[in-house]
Amino acid sequence: MNEATPQNGIPESKSCFVGIFGRPNVGKSSLMNALVGEKVAIVSEKPQTTRTKITGVLTRGATQFVFLDTPGLHRRKSKLSDYMNQQVTESVADVDVAVLVTEAMGEIREAEKTLLESFEKLHMPVILVLNKVDALEKKDDLIVKIADMSSRYEFGHVIPASAKTGENVPLLLEKLEEYACEGPHFFPDDAMTDQPERVIVAEIIREKLLRNLSQEIPHGTAVVVDSMKERENGEITDIQAVIYCERASHKGMIIGKGGAMLKKIATQARQDAEDFLGIHMNLQCWVKVKDDWRNHDVQIKNMGYR
Template sequence: MEQNNQSKSAFVAIVGKPNVGKSSLLNLLLGEKIAIVTSKPQTTRTRIMGVLTKGAVQFVFLDTPGFHKAKTKLSTTMRRVVTTSIKDVDIVMLVVEPRGALTESELSLIENIKAAKIPAILVINKTDLYADKSVVAERIAELTALYPFDAVVPLSVAEKKGTDALLSELTNYAEEGEHYFPDDTLTDQPERVIAAEIIREKLLLFMQQEIPHGTAVIIEKMREREDRPILDIEATIYCEKASHKGMIIGKGGQSLKRIASAARADLESFLDTKVNLQCWVKVREDWRNQESMIRNFGLSDDS
């Protein structure tokens, strides 16, 4: 679409500790699921870009991994992705919950925002969980005492409330100029990457807590059949221990079938076509501490 002189764009980083609803917020803003969502930490591993064009204004959102203490080379990379993203945008959205002690990670994020000297909006998610609005007010007072946020937006992703106010605030930081992406762009993520993430989401949802964090998914093949409207997808699930491989596959292959079946349903919805999904499981011991494997799995921050 041809742009005019009033076109504006804003690059926005979405940051916060794990499980505050960053990816859910991105999906709600875009009206489409491009970031996987579970209740487990480390669901988001890389920076995911989502693009929303509303009239003359284009928002480019960067959904970042939950900021947490690094225990492996992979988690060190994830922390670096967050701090780099803060420096690369026009404005930062710090997403927090209404109640609970502030974590070391959240305090560190505020320090990073201070150091970057960048505009920041405080987003209080999950307000639907507290009928007593004084809870939200107390949280706002606590955080604004630590940093002079440019705006504060309470919202509820679960109830789909508050996003209009958030977009209104973000519009103030959009700069004039041509849009960076075509107006119908949703994300810069290739379909193969989104497909791999959908499969990993099902691993996180269905498996024991210690197993999914040590898994990665690679799409080996994605090809449309010439004779029928069917997309053949072949995926390899990598895990760190032989015992984990057995658990992922399950007795008689039942666990893997359940994971693949749920993933296939989401893939068909996202890709709008019938999908034939085949999954295999392989072991790569301690891959999260191997730089070469992290790069091979597309999780490095040097791209």
Template sequence: MTTIDPNDFFNQPDPFTDVPPDHRSGFVAVVGRPNVGKSTLMNAILGQKVAIVSHRPQTTRNRIAGILTREDCQIVFIDTPGIHKPKHRLGKYMVDEAYRALPDADLALWVVDVSKMPRSDDRRVAQALSQQHLPVVLAMNKIDITPPDRLLAHADVYRALVPGLAADIAVSALKGQGVDALVDEIRALLPLGPRYYPPDQVSDVQERFLVAELIREKALLYLREEVPHAVAVDLQDFQERENGVIYIFARIFVERESQKGILVGKGGGMIKKIGAEARKEIEAALGRRVFLDLHVKVKPKWRTNPAELRRLGYA
């Protein structure tokens, strides 16, 4: 029989408080208008895909925490939906989600697409940040596609939108340029403090949420115009079968018959493609073999229906 010496137990290092004296920690709200690269940047900082990414605006719909643990700091990044002028109840929920990340944050990381001049949504974000008493770090993203003269000109315009920026830095989330320097800047602005999460925890995302998001990501990738934004993924079943394969059954909602037609595609080609791509990524994420069963269902006006939104986790 093994006995546990209580002294051994108490002498174990505590992963939360046994950190160097200059250890810093805190919460960073990652905010900005849609499509500037907030989720890409958070994934680059973490070195792992926690949030889905797409070329379409309004990809992220919920707040998602990504946790970076280093010897000298633990930074909890809160990725948020892009701030915009909402057109329906889902949009309002998304924008509210983004604003809700600010009161609990120690710092705001304001992400912009510096290849472009500020738009009205950038000004909306800047105004909200100017009204907070939070240090703001400006990440000027997409420098890989920004000619140097344009970078200089645009940088001045962005900087002028939020008075008293704590720091600004040019980065490419896609290429990883400037990402380590950005983390060092953020760390220096955070208070001294312990770890809040176990060192090996990278996000607050549940497996089921990640699976639904990966399916939605492939829909965003392959569908066009309004269709991708009318998509919601409702995970119905997620269980391990005796042969070790994970069986996943998800319903994909769209709002109209015509959208269903596009999503299913000719001879079911589109839904097959989305399913095959999603399955590959889900298998990699779970480290397991997956059987993915997708059904498309028309749910008229789900984006404005409070009960549906609540059921789908958008309330």
């Protein structure tokens, strides 16, 4: 538990559950990583990168922040989409404060209107973050966007920020502190995430698939780490991972000519996973086809989306 002791001698301990919401690709996971100070959620330039809620933890002084990064709310495309959107709806009810992330420019979208409606129903305190200010070309766009969004909801705070450069991320944290409630810490003070190591490795592999392959293929992939065993000498961990895809033609592209693409993906994933987990690993990736898995409840569950 925390060591901060206020002047009256009674140990103080606070927690703050923060939900991070928004449509796909606005930078929710990037923002959570910037808040936590470590990359705990994968990020890619493709929408629908995050598939399930990911917890990031930051303990500062007496306060423990528990961030829930959620999938981008989007139109239904498959049973997997239903699962992802359900993760968003469920999370709304579980938090002390919501951060609605949108881009600093552009019009308000349907998904954002839907989110505002659910916040309204719960009288949820919401901080609006206008992300990607580093990419803003016209300052007027930001002013118009703030005016439009503010006419739709009474936000607790409105913060233009950049998850990429870190601009205003400390300010956001400071404002979030206002919503902390007295109570115990739910995670060890040095924790950064609650994801098991196997899930972290699988997610990092999925990030490399998203980053290296063209539009459609990575959206139909799922990664499962089948085994993770430390060798007796304790120096190397052997990991077997399976990449599931939807078609034989996709399998060919994931493997690449002479296995080059799979090798590239596995090497990039190994480097990131070794850095994050602080271990040396021997990572072997296999590719298997599971037709149309995104539309089968049982298979979605088998891929770890429960």
